[in-house]
Amino acid sequence: xxxxxxxxxxxxxxxxxxxxxxxxxxxxxxxxxxxxxxxxxxxxxxxxxxxxxxxxxxxxxxxxxxxxxxxxxxxxxxxxx
Amino acid sequence: xxxxxxxxxxxxxxxxxxxxxxxxxxxxxxxxxxxxxxxxxxxxxxxxxxxxxxxxxxxxxxxxxxxxxxxxxxxxxxxxx
Amino acid sequence: xxxxxxxxxxxxxxxxxxxxxxxxxxxxxxxxxxxxxxxxxxxxxxxxxxxxxxxxxxxxxxxxxxxxxxxxxxxxxxxxxxxxxxxxxxxxxxxxxxxxxxxxxxxxxxxxxxxxxxxxxxxxxxxxxxxxxxxxxxxxxxxxxxx
Amino acid sequence: xxxxxxxxxxxxxxxxxxxxxxxxxxxxxxxxxxxxxxxxxxxxxxxxxxxxxxxxxxxxxxxxxxxxxxxxxxxxxxxxxxxxxxxxxxxxxxxxxxxxxxxxxxxxxxxxxxxxxxxxxxxxxxxxxxxxxxxxxxxxxxxxxxx
Numbered sequence: 001x002x003x004x005x006x007x008x009x010x011x012x013x014x015x016x017x018x019x020x021x022x023x024x025x026x027x028x029x030x031x032x033x034x035x036x037x038x039x040x041x042x043x044x045x046x047x048x049x050x051x052x053x054x055x056x057x058x059x060x061x062x063x064x065x066x067x068x069x070x071x072x073x074x075x076x077x078x079x080x081x
Numbered sequence: 082x083x084x085x086x087x088x089x090x091x092x093x094x095x096x097x098x099x100x101x102x103x104x105x106x107x108x109x110x111x112x113x114x115x116x117x118x119x120x121x122x123x124x125x126x127x128x129x130x131x132x133x134x135x136x137x138x139x140x141x142x143x144x145x146x147x148x149x150x151x152x153x154x155x156x157x158x159x160x161x162x
Numbered sequence: 163x164x165x166x167x168x169x170x171x172x173x174x175x176x177x178x179x180x181x182x183x184x185x186x187x188x189x190x191x192x193x194x195x196x197x198x199x200x201x202x203x204x205x206x207x208x209x210x211x212x213x214x215x216x217x218x219x220x221x222x223x224x225x226x227x228x229x230x231x232x233x234x235x236x237x238x239x240x241x242x243x244x245x246x247x248x249x250x251x252x253x254x255x256x257x258x259x260x261x262x263x264x265x266x267x268x269x270x271x272x273x274x275x276x277x278x279x280x281x282x283x284x285x286x287x288x289x290x291x292x293x294x295x296x297x298x299x300x301x302x303x304x305x306x307x308x309x
Numbered sequence: 310x311x312x313x314x315x316x317x318x319x320x321x322x323x324x325x326x327x328x329x330x331x332x333x334x335x336x337x338x339x340x341x342x343x344x345x346x347x348x349x350x351x352x353x354x355x356x357x358x359x360x361x362x363x364x365x366x367x368x369x370x371x372x373x374x375x376x377x378x379x380x381x382x383x384x385x386x387x388x389x390x391x392x393x394x395x396x397x398x399x400x401x402x403x404x405x406x407x408x409x410x411x412x413x414x415x416x417x418x419x420x421x422x423x424x425x426x427x428x429x430x431x432x433x434x435x436x437x438x439x440x441x442x443x444x445x446x447x448x449x450x451x452x453x454x455x456x
Contacts, residue, residue, distance in 0.1 A: 173326075174325065174326050174329055174330075175322035175323055175325055175326025175327075175329075178321065178322055178325045178340065179320075179321050179322025180322075182321055182322075182344065183321075183397075184397060185344055185397065186344075186345075186346060186347040186396040186397045187346060188344060188346065189343060189344050189345075189346035190341070190342075190343060190344070191340075191341070191342040191343075191344065192339065192341050192342075193325065193339070194338070194339050194410065194413070195329050195337075195338040195339075196336060196337060196338075196410075197329065197332055197333075197336050197337070197338065198333075198336075199333060199334060199335065199408065200333040200334065250330075250331060250332065250333045252329065261346065263343075263418075263421055264452075267341070267414065267417070267418050270339075270414070271410075271414050274410055274414075
């Protein structure tokens with residue numbers, strides 16, 4: 001599965017995207033696994049209430065299933081316009 | 082005093098402006114005198130609730146005083162924009 | 163603030179670009195443009211707009227000043243035509259510049275609501291069947307209650 | 310409906326004129342333009358806008374489609390830039406065409422409110438003192454409650 005990071009999430013983790021092998025069933029499960037990897041992931045995911053997630057390029061939430069999902073993206077609240 | 086007419090008020094009376102000698106104290110008094118002149122005036126002023134008035138180029142009302150006034154205009158509700 | 167009352171057509175793109183360009187203090191620009199619309203059953207040939215020279219300019223400036231007093235605006239533009247226009251022609255435009263988008267939007271809506279019912283313009287529609295004055299709509303008068 | 314996501318500058322005047330010209334069925338055209346604003350204490354040198362290629366276009370089209378479903382609109386235009394912009398440059402624009410002005414205004418405000426908080430853009434401000442991500446404002450999130 002491709003995992004993408006934007007804005008300060010990208011900066012904290014130090015890369016814009018990576019391929020992740022995971023057996024997590026939900027976004028929250030994936031976050032747990034990433035957080036356990038290294039300090040930079042722990043720092044990026046320390047407060048998930050400050051994060052938003054898109055699943056296959058659609059805004060979603062942390063309870064969302066990863067079944068059949070190809071792309072998950074994490075980022076701070078958007079500031080368009 | 083100059084009296085101006087716009088839109089269908091102008092059409093009913095048949096002229097866009099005229100000079101009127103009046104001793105009326107208010108717009109309503111002027112309307113009474115005009116209405117008494119001829120049928121075309123009576124027709125134009127038959128229902129003053131359908132009319133608006135400007136006194137010296139400011140929107141006003143039929144109670145307004147004519148003291149020192151140089152120009153009075155009668156017209157239907159405006160349709161700008 | 164700029165107020166233009168003119169029989170001639172205006173260049174909407176150029177006016178909008180001019181108004182929006184070169185500002186570093188105003189983040190939000192709103193424009194509204196009114197276009198002569200071919201409304202309904204009888205095809206519209208033309209719209210004739212009568213106005214009250216002298217009062218028109220004052221009334222528009224007064225409406226723009228009240229908007230400026232009420233919202234935090236950097237600039238206001240009002241252009242309104244009179245005379246004969248055909249469907250597709252632009253009748254008028256307003257533009258507002260503000261630091262924040264809500265001010266720019268609300269001020270533009272306010273300008274439009276007041277232009278509709280408080281600026282001395284009268285529209286006459288000309289169709290193949292004849293012509294008639296556009297009647298002021300109750301909902302346009304009621305729109306002023308918002309403000 | 311036209312959605313443009315681009316690093317290049319757009320010509321606001323030409324886009325606005327294009328959008329507004331040649332319509333005889335839509336009487337009301339509203340545009341909103343966002344300009345990079347030199348906000349405050351530290352002079353802004355540039356704004357960098359990051360986005361999510363692929364999702365951005367879909368998200369903008371989805372917002373525009375929801376506006377079209379909700380109001381009676383003849384057309385919608387959304388242009389949004391990404392990359393590095395300096396104060397005074399235009400970040401984005403929306404335009405709406407409707408028969409009636411209320412629809413055009415409300416739809417444009419709706420588009421802006423959703424663009425602010427639901428389109429995948431992130432802004433970073435660069436000043437002489439350093440740089441920082443623009444933080445989403447609570448009031449922008451609350452603005453969605455209107456709809």
